[in-house]
Structure formats: structure tokens, C-alpha cells
Amino acid sequence: MRSLSFFLCFISIILFPLSTHAQEGSDAYADSVYQASNQVYQPESALGAPDGSYAQFLERDASLILDMGAEERGIGDLIFTYQVLNFGASYRVEFLNEDFEKLQTSGAILSTYDATTTISYTAGLPYRYVRMTSTEEDVWKLDNIQAVTYEIPEEIQEQPQLPDTSQTTEEPVVTNPSQGLLLKLPDDGDVTTQNDSAVYTIGSDGKRHGFPTTTSFQSWWKNFSEIELIDSVHMSEYELGKNVVIRPGTYLVKIVSDPKVYAVEPGGILRWVTTEEIARSLYGDQWTKRVVDIPDAFFTDYEIGAPIETAVHPSGTVGVLTSGKVIYLQNGLSYNIPGDVYQSMRFESNFLVALSQETMDLYVDAGNLTNDPTVQFPF
Numbered sequence: 319m320r321s322l323s324f325f326l327c328f329i330s331i332i333l334f335p336l337s338t339h340a341q342e343g344s345d346a347y348a349d350s351v352y353q354a355s356n357q358v359y360q361p362e363s364a365l366g367a368p369d370g371s372y373a374q375f376l377e378r379d380a381s382l383i384l385d386m387g388a389e390e391r392g393i394g395d396l397i398f399t400y401q402v403l404n405f406g407a408s409y410r411v412e413f414l415n416e417d418f419e420k421l422q423t424s425g426a427i428l429s430t431y432d433a434t435t436t437i438s439y440t441a442g443l444p445y446r447y448v449r450m451t452s453t454e455e456d457v458w459k460l461d462n463i464q465a466v467t468y469e470i471p472e473e474i475q476e477q478p479q480l481p482d483t484s485q486t487t488e489e490p491v492v493t494n495p496s497q498g499l500l501l502k503l504p505d506d507g508d509v510t511t512q513n514d515s516a517v518y519t520i521g522s523d524g525k526r527h528g529f530p531t532t533t534s535f536q537s538w539w540k541n542f543s544e545i546e547l548i549d550s551v552h553m554s555e556y557e558l559g560k561n562v563v564i565r566p567g568t569y570l571v572k573i574v575s576d577p578k579v580y581a582v583e584p585g586g587i588l589r590w591v592t593t594e595e596i597a598r599s600l601y602g603d604q605w606t607k608r609v610v611d612i613p614d615a616f617f618t619d620y621e622i623g624a625p626i627e628t629a630v631h632p633s634g635t636v637g638v639l640t641s642g643k644v645i646y647l648q649n650g651l652s653y654n655i656p657g658d659v660y661q662s663m664r665f666e667s668n669f670l671v672a673l674s675q676e677t678m679d680l681y682v683d684a685g686n687l688t689n690d691p692t693v694q695f696p697f
Contacts, residue, residue: 392468
């Protein structure tokens with residue numbers, strides 16, 4: 319009987335190899351969703367051991383970043399369990415360290431309906447995050463990922479075991495803020511809550527800045543396709559900053575309780591357009607279509623500047639010459655906007671104003687506009 323027990327134990331070691339350096343409470347599976355594009359449905363279903371619950375990749379470029387955990391680092395091959403809904407679905411997987419530096423990239427076509435595949439990991443450095451991206455339009459599902467071998471970082475192994483008391487707190491997960499990143503919480507399915515509807519952008523200050531209205535969002539981004547989902551734990555690691563104001567050079571603004579119409583300059587500076595004649599000269603006969611109301615509660619997000627008493631464009635104006643050249647105006651300088659910069663800055667043609675040569679003579683030519691983040695992003 320003893321020999322049989324030894325034999326079964328030996329077989330179990332062969333069939334189920336133990337992860338290296340594992341300790342009680344750790345595992346080889348993803349612990350949380352760090353980010354998910356809005357083309358991934360139910361991203362949290364890819365967490366933990368395989369259970370038949372799937373995160374769905376609905377279209378090309380749908381992406382999901384999974385966190386192996388604050389206390390685990392993968393060091394070996396990666397196994398993932400998936401299901402293919404349309405033949406031809408394919409993926410790209412990127413192994414990232416805790417600073418989001420890319421260690422290795424692999425990819426392939428998912429060839430069978432319901433399967434498990436192993437990705438060879440040869441970079442030799444520990445990875446904390448795994449980014450899965452769909453590279454074709456075909457839909458597929460991800461059940462889970464698993465590091466064949468993993469380790470506990472030395473700094474965690476060396477920490478003394480503290481008693482479980484109400485005074486014990488966990489160290490926050492260190493993240494890598496990215497300016498211009500759009501984030502929101504996943505839909506919690508509860509129509510009575512609002513937290514999951516708020517959208518934030520990460521500023522250069524590393525804080526998350528909320529969009530108080532849909533109009534403020536749409537003045538900076540054309541649609542919601544770039545929004546990524548993030549869980550509440552990781553969201554809370556970004557300190558809450560100021561609200562995002564209307565983008566300069568887009569809408570004219572007013573509040574319900576005040577008939578004054580304002581142009582918005584960089585930094586949320588409001589400049590009262592003092593007459594209809596000036597408004598028409600700067601923005602054309604259809605200038606009233608640019609005017610949007612700001613709720614009184616958010617008027618304090620702005621600062622009142624000097625009124626516009628002559629037909630001189632405020633800083634942040636984007637205009638077009640009769641030649642078709644697009645120009646950015648700021649602080650008495652004019653910048654030509656190359657096509658690639660125009661796209662990356664997310665300027666919209668419906669906000670362009672007509673610029674005459676007479677107007678251009680008032681400005682100093684400063685050459686081409688570059689991808690300046692102070693123009694490209696709210697903060």
C-alpha cells in the first residue's frame with residue numbers, strides 16, 4: 319500500500335508540476351483586470367482558474383491587460399484556455415513587467431473551437447502583466463491565463479508576516495500613469511448607481527480628471543472607442559484631480575443664469591465675447607450653433623479672463639485658410655498643423671474657423687505645430 323501511495327504521489331508531480339517559489343495564498347492565475355478596452359465583454363471572467371466563464375473579444379484591437387498579482391511574477395510559459403466563435407480568430411500576447419515595459423510579444427491564429435494553448439516564454443525576466451489583443455475581426459473568448467512557473471518577488475518574501483488585525487493595511491499597487499488615458503469602471507448592472515458611468519482621463523500630474531458633461535468629453539474626443547475599463551482597486555490608485563473643461567477652440571459656452579457667451583482659452587480661461595458683431599466676425603454667421611450651456615455647478619471649474627472687445631481670435635483657435643492650410647493660433651503666434659499632427663491632436667473640422675490673410679498678418683509665423691501634450695490633452 320505504501321508503494322502505491324508513493325506511485326500516485328509521483329504521478330501527480332509529473333502531471334501537475336508545482337509552480338516554483340510558490341507560497342500559501344499565491345497562485346499562477348491572473349488576479350485582476352488592470353485595463354480592458356470597451357470591445358471586451360465581461361473582462362473579469364478571464365480571472366482565476368478555468369471555470370467555463372469567458373471574457374469575449376468582440377472585434378479587432380480589443381485588448382485586455384491582466385494582472386498576475388502584486389505577489390506573483392510569471393517566469394515561465396503561459397497557458398491560456400479559449401473558445402473560438404469564428405474560424406480565423408487570432409491574438410497577440412505581450413508580457414509586461416511591473417513598469418509596463420514590454421518583455422516579449424507572441425501571436426498566432428486560434429485554430430480550434432475549444433482548446434488550451436501554451437505560449438513559450440523565453441525572455442528570462444519576470445512578468446507581472448499580460449496584455450491579450452485580438453488581431454482580427456473574428457470573435458473569440460478567453461477563459462483564463464496561467465503561468466506554468468512563477469515566483470514571489472524577493473521584497474515580498476522578505477516582509478515579516480503581520481497579524482491579521484483591523485489596523486493592518488495593504489500597500490497600494492504601483493501603477494504607471496499614462497497621460498491621455500481614458501478610464502472608467504465596468505458596468506455594475508445596477509441602474510441606481512452612477513459611479514460606473516463616470517469617465518476620467520489621466521493627466522501629466524498622474525491624477526484622474528473627470529468629465530462633468532458629455533459635451534466636455536466630446537470637445538476633446540470624438541467618440542468613446544478609446545475608453546478602457548479598470549477595476550475600482552486600480553482606479554483608486556489615481557488621485558482625483560480637477561474636472562475637465564471644454565476644449566479651447568471648440569464650443570462657446572454660457573451658463574443658464576447668465577446671458578454672456580464666452581470663448582475658452584487654454585487653462586480653462588473664459589473670455590466674454592462682448593458683442594454679436596465680434597462673435598460673427600470670429601466664428602461666422604452660424605456662431606450661435608457653437609454655444610453650449612455649462613451647468614452652474616461646474617462654472618467654478620473655469621477662471622474669468624479679459625473680455626474680447628475686438629475681433630482678435632482667442633488662444634487655442636484652430637482655423638483654415640482659403641488654401642486649405644490648417645492653422646493653430648496661440649499668444650500672438652500662428653502654427654501650421656501638418657496632417658499627421660492634426661489627426662493625433664484629434665482636431666475636428668466642424669470647429670475650424672475661416673482665417674483671412676489679413677488676420678494672419680496679425681500673428682508671427684512660428685512654424686509647424688508638434689505633438690504638444692499641453693494642446694493634445696486636458697491636463
